[in-house]
Amino acid sequence: MSLTGTPFLLTTIALVVVALALPMALWARVRGPKIVRHATRFVMLLFAQVTAVTLVFVIVNNANGLFDTWADLLGTGNHVTAVADLGPDGKGGRSVENEPKVLQKFEPVSDKRMGAGVRQTQLKGRISGVEGEVYVWLPPQYDDPRYRDRTFPVVEVLPGFPGSAKAWFGSLNVNTQLKPLMEKGEVAPFIIVAPRTTLLGDVDSGCANIPGKVNADTWLSVDVRKMVVDNFRAEVKPEGWAVAGYSAGAHCAARLAVAHPDRYHAGVSLSGYNDPGAEPASLTARTPELRDENNPWKMLQRAKTPPDVALFISGAEGDGYEGGMAIKESAKAPTTVDVVKIPAGAGGHGTAVWERQVPDVFRWLTKRLRY
Numbered sequence: 001m002s003l004t005g006t007p008f009l010l011t012t013i014a015l016v017v018v019a020l021a022l023p024m025a026l027w028a029r030v031r032g033p034k035i036v037r038h039a040t041r042f043v044m045l046l047f048a049q050v051t052a053v054t055l056v057f058v059i060v061n062n063a064n065g066l067f068d069t070w071a072d073l074l075g076t077g078n079h080v081t082a083v084a085d086l087g088p089d090g091k092g093g094r095s096v097e098n099e100p101k102v103l104q105k106f107e108p109v110s111d112k113r114m115g116a117g118v119r120q121t122q123l124k125g126r127i128s129g130v131e132g133e134v135y136v137w138l139p140p141q142y143d144d145p146r147y148r149d150r151t152f153p154v155v156e157v158l159p160g161f162p163g164s165a166k167a168w169f170g171s172l173n174v175n176t177q178l179k180p181l182m183e184k185g186e187v188a189p190f191i192i193v194a195p196r197t198t199l200l201g202d203v204d205s206g207c208a209n210i211p212g213k214v215n216a217d218t219w220l221s222v223d224v225r226k227m228v229v230d231n232f233r234a235e236v237k238p239e240g241w242a243v244a245g246y247s248a249g250a251h252c253a254a255r256l257a258v259a260h261p262d263r264y265h266a267g268v269s270l271s272g273y274n275d276p277g278a279e280p281a282s283l284t285a286r287t288p289e290l291r292d293e294n295n296p297w298k299m300l301q302r303a304k305t306p307p308d309v310a311l312f313i314s315g316a317e318g319d320g321y322e323g324g325m326a327i328k329e330s331a332k333a334p335t336t337v338d339v340v341k342i343p344a345g346a347g348g349h350g351t352a353v354w355e356r357q358v359p360d361v362f363r364w365l366t367k368r369l370r371y
Contacts, residue, residue, distance in 0.1 A: 003070050004062055004111065004166070012055045019048040062113070064351050065159060065167025068198075072162065075202030080214050082129030090209055090218040092127060101230040102126065102223075109135065114169035115176045123195075125223035128215040132196030134224055135165055137175045138232070139182050139189035147189075151233050153240040153369040154191045155362075156220065156264075160247025161204040161279060165194045171351040172246075177358045187359070188366040191234055195224045197249065206276050206284030207252035208294050213283055221256055221263045239370040244268035244361065246354045248279050250320065254296040254311060254327070261307035266368045268361050269313045270354045271342070274298075274323040297326050306332040310368045314340040314357060319349055338364065 002008060023044045030037045061067055071077035086092040106119040117137050124131045141147045157168040168174045174192055181187040197216070199205050205216035225241070228234050235241060241264045245253035250272025257267025274297040276284035284294040292298055300306070311331075313324030321341050328337040340360075347353040 003067060003073060004113075004164070006112075009058055009062065012051065012058050015051045016048075016055050019044075019051040023048065063171060065164040065171040066162045068164035068166060071201075072164070072198055077198065077201055079130055079132045079196060079199045081124075081131055083212055083215060084129060085211065086127065086209060086215055086218055090127075090215065090222060094127060096127070096222055096226055099126065099226070102227045104227060104231055106136065106231075109166075111166060111170065114166055115173065117175060117179075118169050121227075123223065123227055125215075125219050128219035128223045130199055130215065130219035130223065132199065132219075133165060134196070134227065135169065135194040136228070136232070137169065137192040139191065140179055141182065141189040142191070142233070151235045151240070152189055152191050153365075153371040154193060154228055154234050154242070155365060156193045156195065156224065156241070156243045158194075158197055158207070158220075158243065158245035158249030158252050160245075160249050161281065162198060162202075163247070163249065164198075165196045167351070168192070168194050172355045172358055174358055177355075178362055181359060181362070186366075187362045188369065188371045190362065190365070190369075190371075191228065191232060193224065193228055195220060197252070200283075202281065204248055204279050204282040206248075206279075206282040206290075206294055207256060208284050208290075210283045210290070217256065217259070220252075221260050225263060235370065237370070238263050238265045240265070242266035242268065242365050242369055244270075244365075245272070246270040246351075247272065247349065248282070250313075251276065251279070251296070254313070255294055255299070257309045257311060258296045258299045258303075258307055261309050264309065265370075266310045266312070266365055268365070269311065269315075269320065269324065270357060270361070271315045271320040271349055272313070272323065273320065274326065297323065297330060300327060300330045300332075300335065306335045308334040309336075311335070311337045312340070312361060312364050313337065314342055316342040316344060316346065316348075 067073040104121040159167040209215045209217045243253045250269035253267045254269040257264045284290045315321040324339040331337045
């Protein structure tokens with residue numbers, strides 16, 4: 001039974017009802033020695049507590065898109081099949097443009113919470129050695145005959161950690177929010193792509209290539225990107241690509257945009273951080289060298305040529321704002337940085353805050369990407 005499916009939620013509700021009914025129906029009817037009666041009643045109360053906590057967890061998990069599968073919850077999932085040394089550019093010396101096309105079969109998602117039009121595929125990353133699901137939503141203009149010769153800009157969206165690739169659709173409602181804005185011409189007709197980012201059990205990859213562990217950067221910025229270009233009328237040049245994320249995904253988005261101006265022209269960071277050490281479960285937080293290499297603020301400072309990227313960074317005090325200002329102060333043209341301060345009391349570090357930012361974020365992206 002799926003961890004995030006309606007059947008599991010209904011089963012949990014039914015168990016809570018049973019757990020509440022049992023003490024009321026059987027409390028006074030328990031027979032036997034005193035110790036047996038006490039033990040039986042204790043078990044009934046414990047059952048009620050466990051089912052109640054489970055129901056709360058299921059509701060919170062469904063609302064925030066934390067764990068997608070039982071393997072994610074238990075920390076047993078492994079989506080890495082190979083870890084080649086791919087060098088500084090993450091391509092292993094291969095010309096991605098000349099590689100055979102990655103043609104995928106897509107199916108509509110079964111999770112109705114993700115809204116209409118989302119499709120999914122299982123992608124085997126030829127270069128990264130990563131396998132995982134990728135969700136794609138096409139704008140309303142995509143199948144319009146008037147746009148049949150057009151290519152479309154792409155935004156790759158990343159969740160936090162723990163986090164499900166479904167979250168931007170199921171929790172932030174990015175597609176249901178953007179569709180009417182696209183139809184009215186207020187927002188560009190973006191293709192929205194959500195790849196799996198939880199790749200190694202209960203650790204965060206930091207969206208980086210870690211020798212001997214995972215090539216998460218290549219999975220996101222090379223394999224997923226090529227798959228989208230090969231299967232859809234998507235922009236090829238970096239001017240038509242952006243990456244956006246919240247929490248740990250925000251750190252990833254800023255890092256990927258700064259590292260790869262040849263792949264992305266814009267990055268969006270919602271309540272993120274610069275120092276990977278802010279996420280103790282991150283592989284990039286395990287040594288001072290990795291923390292330094294994967295800190296987007298320090299990456300900008302080290303860059304011999306400032307990357308031609310635009311960054312949108314939002315956060316509250318103590319939750320991304322200061323890091324955004326540090327990046328803004330370090331940025332040099334052609335890098336541009338817009339920082340938005342989230343007021344205190346707006347909702348904390350949660351999907352409700354990031355959901356409200358979706359329209360403004362994509363209006364900002366509309367002005368930054370080519371379409």
